[in-house]
Structure formats: structure tokens, C-alpha cells
Amino acid sequence: MTSPADGTESVAAPLPGETHYSRDAELDERFYDGVETAFVSDITGIKDPDELKRHVLQVQREVYAIHPYPCIRLCNFVKVKISRFPIYKDLLQLGRERPGVLFLDVGCGVGHDTRKVVLDGFPANQIIASDLHPEFWGIGHKVFKSTPESFPVKFIASDAFDDTFLTYSGIIATLKSLDTPAAGSEQPVDLSALTSLTPLRGRVSVIYASSFFHLFDGERQSELASRLASLLVPAPGSFIFGSHIGRPEKGLRVMNITQSGWFSRIPWYSFTFYTPPYIRRIF
Ligand SMILES: C[S@@+](CC[C@H](N)C(=O)[O-])C[C@H]1O[C@@H](n2cnc3c(N)ncnc32)[C@H](O)[C@@H]1O
Incomplete structure (x- = not known):
């Protein structure tokens, strides 16, 4: 835990390798790279790769303006996960x-x-x-x-x-x-x-x-x-x-996503990281 000198709420700093999301993060076309274009193309009927990219990024821009969620920025809404489970x-x-x-x-x-x-x-x-x-x-x-x-x-x-x-x-x-x-x-x-x-x-x-x-x-x-x-x-x-973020031992970790950085009196969103043993058995 870090204690900022200005007396704002103390929150956990990111662990090595964790991403720091900021609500005002710019959109970045590089996140389109992992998109399952064949899947989106099959459903939308858009066959031209450039047109498909324009379409997805256009919807992303519209949505991100209203819901600046990390999953929208990362293009996760067009990255299939379910079929990867055995x-x-x-x-x-x-x-x-x-x-x-x-x-x-x-x-x-x-x-x-x-x-x-x-x-x-x-x-x-x-x-x-x-x-x-x-x-x-x-x-x-x-x-x-x-x-x-x-x-x-x-x-x-x-x-x-x-x-x-x-x-x-x-x-x-x-x-x-x-x-x-x-x-x-x-x-x-x-x-x-x-x-x-x-x-x-x-x-x-x-x-x-x-x-x-x-x-x-x-x-x-x-x-x-x-x-x-x-x-x-x-x-x-x-x-x-399904899959979820967890930690190997019972515990709580709070990651704040704020407008400007890690320290804020009012966290925008908090993730908890705790996986009870029986949930680990189910998933
Ligand atoms: C990180 S997204 C995951 C979306 C999708 N399942 C996926 O894997 O990409 C979490 C979703 O849970 C929804 N959610 C959050 N709290 C909820 C609640 N109490 N009841 C139902 N849905 C909730 C959010 O609106 C969001 O769409």
C-alpha cells in the first residue's frame, strides 16, 4: 500500500505486469490486432478487412464516448473467449x-x-x-x-x-x-x-x-x-x-481505475480478487 502525501485515500499499487487503466485513456488501434475478424465477418457479412476494421472501430468510438470501459478500449467485445474452454x-x-x-x-x-x-x-x-x-x-x-x-x-x-x-x-x-x-x-x-x-x-x-x-x-x-x-x-x-481474475490465496486486492491515476478519494470502479475454494472447483 502506498500513502500519498496529500492525504488522499491509500490504494494498492499495480502489481508488476498489471495494466493501469485510466478512464481518459486514448483509444489505440493496436488493440484491434487480436480481434477475431473471421468471426465478426461471418456474422456481419462484411468481407473486406479494411471495411470491417472501420466498422468495429467506429462502433468502438461511439461506445467509448459513453462507456469508457477497459473492455471496450481493448476491443474485448469482439474477441471470443468461450470457445477456448475445453x-x-x-x-x-x-x-x-x-x-x-x-x-x-x-x-x-x-x-x-x-x-x-x-x-x-x-x-x-x-x-x-x-x-x-x-x-x-x-x-x-x-x-x-x-x-x-x-x-x-x-x-x-x-x-x-x-x-x-x-x-x-x-x-x-x-x-x-x-x-x-x-x-x-x-x-x-x-x-x-x-x-x-x-x-x-x-x-x-x-x-x-x-x-x-x-x-x-x-x-x-x-x-x-x-x-x-x-x-x-x-x-x-x-x-x-468461465474464467475470472483471482489470486491463489484468499484475500482482497483493490484496484482503482480513476480519471487521473491511482489515487483518488472516489474510486470509479473496484475489482476484488478473491477465489473461494469451491468456486475454484467449479471453474
Ligand atoms: C467485464 S464484463 C464481462 C463481459 C463478458 N462476460 C465478457 O467476458 O466479455 C462484466 C459484465 O458484468 C456486468 N455486471 C456487473 N455487475 C452486474 C450485476 N450485479 N448483475 C449482472 N451483470 C453485472 C457488467 O455490466 C459487464 O457487462
Whole structure:
């Protein structure tokens, strides 16, 4: 910890190799380099590489002016992560072999990973995507040149901790109260009228949560894990996957992202780094 002489709040300095993000950081075209252009091209239909780059960077500029998040600056909204997990093939296999099986992408951001799942054949009408900020889903439509009609995945905007979104009274009580179909005998669910996840408790086979848990402290991470677990079909074969920033031992590290530097009385955003042992087992 560093104690600035001017008496401002003391925060942890970056560890070696960590990036210092500043809200007013300039956009940098070099971050386009890691973009999966084939994926974006397949979905948008833009075949010319220069036109594709112009399109992505134009959307990035518009979005960054409103939401100067590091993930927008780094072009992460067009860099697919989900298919890099070995277990991804199991998700696709479930989609092929088990009619009615449900998949949830929670904290989905613009939904680029959700789009990869659909592109790889998982039925769009069996997917639910959710995020606190609905505008991110709209950005997804913009960058991928789609509409709710052409990309009909059900999106629900909500705080994952909100009880009106997901009624939760503890994992054991929740599972005992449910009358869930056995794995493999799921009936198709009409997601079109869905406004919360509560009707899906015990009905979702696969949940993807990516770069999400590290936004919350240890207690909230435990609560989030239990909330999400209450959605799973309580049978072998259901799984939650994703990756998050963590540290090998229990602890808390606060990284402040500020307008001007590391020291600020009001942090813009704080990341917590704590991975409880059972979350490590799940992910
Ligand atoms: C770092 S982004 C990750 C986006 C995407 N999953 C990915 O891997 O690129 C974290 C996302 O979590 C969303 N989020 C933050 N707090 C949330 C909450 N309490 N409930 C639901 N979503 C939340 C943010 O809006 C943001 O889109």
C-alpha cells in the first residue's frame, strides 16, 4: 500500500505486469490486432478487412464516448473467449442432443460469446443472456449488425443479486422446493415472455459466467455462486464455466481505475480478487 502525501485515500499499487487503466485513456488501434475478424465477418457479412476494421472501430468510438470501459478500449467485445474452454464442446453437444436444454450467459456484456454459441449451432431459442446494463446488448446488435428479430436470443436486463430477477432462499431450500424434470426429459420452455430467471430455477443445464465473479467481494461471490447453482438442473451433466481474475490465496486486492491515476478519494470502479475454494472447483 502506498500513502500519498496529500492525504488522499491509500490504494494498492499495480502489481508488476498489471495494466493501469485510466478512464481518459486514448483509444489505440493496436488493440484491434487480436480481434477475431473471421468471426465478426461471418456474422456481419462484411468481407473486406479494411471495411470491417472501420466498422468495429467506429462502433468502438461511439461506445467509448459513453462507456469508457477497459473492455471496450481493448476491443474485448469482439474477441471470443468461450470457445477456448475445453468444456465448450460439451455445451454444443448438449445443444445438439438434448431438445429443450437451456443455456444462460450471465453478465454477458455485448453478448459476443453468446453469438459464438449460436454460430456454432446451439439453438438461439434455448439461450438466455443477462446483464446489468441493457445498453451493452444494444451495442452487440450494432457491432454485429443484427436486430432482436435476426438474433432472437432472449435478453433480460437485471442485477444478478436482485430477488425480483432470481428469487433465492438458499440452495438447499430452493432445490427442495422445485419439481424439476430429470435431465434428458426437459420440455421446451417458451422464453419469449420471460421477465426473470425465477421460473428457470432447476431448469438450466449450462451457465457461462466470464470476467464476472471478480467484480464482487468474497461474500458476494459465494452468494452469486449459490444463486446461479439454484438455476442448474440438479443432475450430473449440468455445469457452470468461465474464467475470472483471482489470486491463489484468499484475500482482497483493490484496484482503482480513476480519471487521473491511482489515487483518488472516489474510486470509479473496484475489482476484488478473491477465489473461494469451491468456486475454484467449479471453474
Ligand atoms: C467485464 S464484463 C464481462 C463481459 C463478458 N462476460 C465478457 O467476458 O466479455 C462484466 C459484465 O458484468 C456486468 N455486471 C456487473 N455487475 C452486474 C450485476 N450485479 N448483475 C449482472 N451483470 C453485472 C457488467 O455490466 C459487464 O457487462
